[in-house]
Amino acid sequence: MTATLIVIGHGMVGHRLVDALRELDRDRRWRVVVLGEEREPAYDRVRLSAYLGGRSRAELSLVAPEFAADPRIDVRSGTPAVHVDRRARTVRTADGDVLRYDALVLATGSRPFVPPVPGRELGNCFVQRTLEDADALRAAVRPGRPAVVVGGGLLGLEAAQGLQLLGMQPHLVEAAPHLMPAQLDVEAAHILQHGADRLGLHLHCGTTVTAVHAGPHGAARSVTLSDGTVLDTDLVVFAAGVRPRDDLPVAPALRLGDRGGYLTDVLCRTSDAHVWAVGECAAVLGRCHGLVAPGYRMAQSVARQLTGRPSEPLDAMDTSTELKLLGVHVATFGRTPGEDGSAIEMTFREGVSRYAKVFLRRDTGALLGGILAGETGSRADLAARVGRPPATDLERVLFPDPSF
Template sequence: MTEHVVVVGHGPVGHRLIDRIRDGERVRHRRVTVLTDEPHPAYDRVNLSSCFEGTSSTELLLPGPRTREAPWTDLRLSTEVVACDPAAHTVTCADGTKVGYDALVLATGSRPWVPAVPGHDFPGCFTYRTLEDVQAIRRAARPGRAGVVVGGGLLGLEAANALRLLGMVPYVVETAPRLLPAHTDDGAGRLLVHRVRSLGMTVRCGTGVREVTPGADGRVAAVVLSDGTEVEACLVVFTAGIRPRDELAAATGPIRADRGGFLVDERCRTSSDRIWAIGECAAIHGRCYGLVAPGYRMAEAVARQLLGASDACFRGENSVIRLKLPGVDMAAFGDVHAETRDAMEFCWNDHSTGTYSKLVLAGDGRTLIGAILVGASVGALPVLHVLRGHELSASPEELLRSVMPGAAPVP
C-alpha cells in the first residue's frame, strides 16, 4: 500500500474508501489524512429526510468511531482544500497549510445547482443537500403556509415530503413534462403525479420559475412561474440538480471533463500522476454518476489499487433508482427510455390498482436491459434487477404475471 494517502472529502464515498483501506493488510504501518470542509464526519446523505421523522443528526453519522479514532487516520474537519500541486505532490488548505501525499484521492462530491432566477438568494431560499440545510429549513418552516420546491426529481420529492411533515403545503415545480423525468416515461409520470397529489402536494410540470419576490421584510413572499402564475410562499427549496465540485482541476491540476468533473479512466485515475477521483466529482470517460452506489464501487476499486491490486477498476453502473414516499412506490433501473439501438418496450397499466410496469428488452427481444415500476409492481424489483443483462426464459408478459399476478397489458 502507498505510504501516505490524502483524501479530500469525507462524504459517504470518501468514508467507504477509508473503510476499505482499513480492511486491507498492513494498514497499521501506513497513514491516511482526510481533509473535509464540512464540520461533521461522514453521514448518510441518502437518508437525510429521515431527520424530519425524528432521526437525529448523530444517528445519521456513518459507522466508524474506528475510522475517526484509528491511529493511522488523521481526520481534519472544517478544512477546505483550495489548491493542488501534482508536481510537488501537495495540497494547500485555506489556512495556508500544505499537506504532502504519496497518493491523493479526490472525493469532493457535488454541490446543488441553483438557477439564476431573480430572487434566488433571498432569505427563505434553501438548497437540500446537507445537515445544515435540513436544520435551516426546519427553522424557517411555517405550518399551514406554502413552500415551493423547484425540481421534481428524487431529491425534490423528498424535500416536498419533508415540508409536508413540517405541516406546510408543498408546491412542486418541474420544468420537464413529468416528475422524475430521467427515470420515468409518460405512463409512469402520470401515475406518479396522481399519487403525489394524493398526499396533499400540488404538482406543476412543464413550467419553471420566473422569479422569487420578497415581502416587506425582504424575505420570500411569492414565486412567479414561467406561465405567470403567482404562488404565495414563505419558503423555496431548490433541488434543480447538482454540479460536480471540481474546482481543484485548475491549470496545474487534473483535467476537467467537458461537462464538468475530474476526467478519469475506468480505474478512476486522473490525468495527474498519483491522483484519483471517486464519486460524484469523478467523470469516468467524461460521464459523472450522481448516485452513491456507483461512488461506492469507485471507492472500492481505488482502495484495492492503493493496496496493491493495480488492475482493479470500476465495472460500470448498475444502480436502482428508488422513490419511497407514503403510499408512493416507484423504482427504475437500466435503459428506461429504450435508447439502446433496436430496444423494445413492453408496458402494463392497471388503472384499477394504480400499477404501472415497463420492461425494456434489447433488440433480440429476450435480454432485459431496463425497467420502470410504479405501485404494487415495485414488489417485482428484486427478481427483475437480478435478471438485468440476462436472456429471459419467459415472455415479458409471463415474467410480470409470475412476479406480479394480475398485471394487465396496455391495450
Template sequence: MSGTLVVVGHGMVAHRLVAELRRRDPARRWRIVVLGEENRPAYDRVALSSYLNGRREEELRLRDVPGEDGPALTVRQGVRVVGLDRGRRTVACSDGTEVRYDALVLATGSRSFVPPVPGHDLPGCFAHRTLDDLDAIRAAARPGRPGVVVGGGLLGLEAAGSLRGLGLSPHVVEFAPWPMPAQLDADGGALLAARLRSLGLTPHCEVTVREVTAGPDGRARAVVLSDGRVLEASVVVFAAGIRPRDELAEAAGLERGPRGGFRVDGHCRTADPRVWAVGECAALRGRCHGLVGPGYRMAESVAAQLTEEAPAPLPEPDLATRLKLLELEVASFGDAHGTTEGSLAFSVGNPGAGTYARLTLGPDGDTLLGGVLVGDTRAYALLHSLRGHPLPTAPDALLRPPPS
C-alpha cells in the same frame, strides 16, 4: 506504494474509501489525512430527509472505520481545500495550512444546482443538500404555509416530502412534462403526479421559475413561473439537480469531463498517477454519476490499488434505483425509457390500485433490457436479475405479485 494519503472530502464515498483501506492495510503502511469541509463527521446523506422526520444526527453518522482513533488516521473537520500543487504534492487549506501527500484522492462530491434566477439568494431560499441546509429549512418552516420546491426529480420529491413532514403545503416545479423524468416514462409520470396530488402536493410541470419575489420583510414571498403564474411561498427549496465539485481542476491542471467533474479512467485515475477521484466529482470515462452505489465501487477500487492489488477496470455503473418516496414505491433499471434501437415495450397499469409497470424488450421481443415499476416493486429483484437475458415466461406473468 505507501506514505501519506490525503482524502479531500468527508462524505459517504470518502468514508467508504477510508474504511476499505484500513481493512486492507492492517500494517498501517498508509497514514491517512481526511479534510472535510463540513463541521461534523461523515453521515448518511441518502437518509437525509429522515432527519426532518425526527431522526437524530447521531443516528445518521457513519461509524464503521476500524481504528479511527489511531495515530495513522487524522480527520480534520471544517477545513476546505483551496489549492492543489501537483509539483510539490501539497494541498492548501482554508485555515492557511498545507498538507503534503504521496497519494491524493479527490472526493469532493457535488453541490446543489441553483438556477441563477432573480431572487434565488433571498432569505427563505435554501438548498437541500446538507444537515446545515435542513436545520435552516426547519427553522424557517411555518406549518400550514405554502412552500415551493424547484425540481421534480428524486432530489426535488425528497425535498417536497421534507416540507410536507414539517406541515407545509408544497408546490413542485418541474421543467419536464412529468415528475421523475430520468426514471419514469409518460404513463408512470402521470400516475406519480396523481399520487402527489392525493398526498397534498401540487406538481407544476413543463414550466420553470422566472424569479423569486420578496415580501415587505425582505424574505422570499412568492415564485413567478415562466407561464406567468405566481405561487405563494414562505420557503423556497432548490433541488433541481447537482453539479460536481471540481473547482480544484483548473488551477491544478486536471482535465474535466464534458459536463464537469475530474476526468478519470476505469481505475478512477486522473492523468496524474498520484491523484484519483471518486464519487460524484469523478467523471468516470467522462461521465459523473449521482448515485452512492457507483461511488462505493470506485472507493473500493482505489483502496485495492493503494494496497498494490490490480483490480479490473470498473464496468459501466449499474444505475438501477429502488426507493420508497412519499409513501409510493418506485424502481427503474436498465433501459427504462426504451432508447435501444428496435426495442419493444410491454406496459400494464392499474390507476385504481396506483400501480404501473413497463418493460423494455429487445428487438427479438424476448430479451429484457430494462423497466420501470411504480406503486408495486415486488417484482424488481427478479426483473433486475433477468436484465440482458431471455424472459423465462410471459412479461405479464413476471409482473404478477408473488404469492404471499
C-alpha cells in the same frame, strides 16, 4: 514504509473509500488524512429529509467507533483543502498546513444548482445539501403555510416530502412534463403523481419559476411561474439538481470533462498518476454520476488499487434506483434504453396502482432492464435475470397477487 494518502472530502463516497482501505490494507502500508469541509464527519446525505423530519445527527452518522479510533486515520473535519501542488505533491489546508501525499483522492462531491432566477438570493430561499442547510430550512418552517420546491426530480420530491412532514403545504415546480424525468417515463410518473395528489402535494409540471418576489421584510413571499401562475409562499427550496465540485485550485490543472468533473479513466485515475477522483466530482470517461451506488463502486475500486489488488473497469455503471416517494414504490433496473429501435419494449399496467415496462434485446430476447412503479414485484428478483430471457410468467412476476 508507510505512505500517505490524502482524501479531500469526507462525504459518503470519501468515507466509503477510507473504510474499504482500512479493511484491505492488512500490511498497514497507508496512513490516511481526510480533509472534510463540513464540521460534521461523514453522514448519510441521502437521508437529509429524515433529518428534516426529526432524525438526529447521530442517527445519520456513518462513522463507526472503530473507524474513529483507528490510529491510521486522521480525520480533520471543518478543514477544507484550498490548494493542491501536483509537482510538490502537497495539499494546503484552510488552516495553513501543508501536507505531503504519496497518493491523493479527490472526493469533493457536488454543489446544488440554483437556476439564475431573479430573487434567488432573498431570505427564506434555501438549498438542501448539508445538515446546516436542513437546520436553516427547519428553522424557517411554519406549519400550515405554503412552500415552493423548484425541481421535480429525486431531490425535489424528497424536499417536498420533508416539508409536508413538517406541516407545510408544498408546491412542486418541474420544468419537464412529468416528475423524475431522468428515471421514469410518462406512465410511471403518472403513478407517482397519483400518490402526490393523494397526499395533497400541489404539482406544477411543464413550467418553471421565473422570479421570486420579496415581502415587506425582504424575504421570499411569492413566485411567478412561466405559465403566469403566481404562488404565495413562505419559503423556496431550490432542488433542481447538482453540479460537480471541480473548482479546487490544482496546479498544474487537471483535465476536466466536457460537462465538468475531474476527467478519469475507467479506474478513476486522473491525468496525474498519483491522483484519483471518486463520486459526484469524477467524470468517468467524461460522465458524472449523481447517485451514491456508482460512487461506492468507485471507492471500492480505488481502495483495491491502492492495496495492489485487481479492480474491474467502471465503464458500465449501475444507475438503477429503488425508493419509496410520496407513498409510491418506484424503481429502475438494468439498462433503460431510449426509443432508438435497439430494444423491444413490453408495457404492463393496472389502473393507477401499478405499472411496469421492460426492455428486451431485439436479437436474443434477453432482459435488458425496466421501470417499475406502484405495487410491483421485487426489483432485485428482476435485476437478477438481466442478460437472460425473462421468466415465462413475466406478468405474474411483475404484478404478484397481493393476497399471497
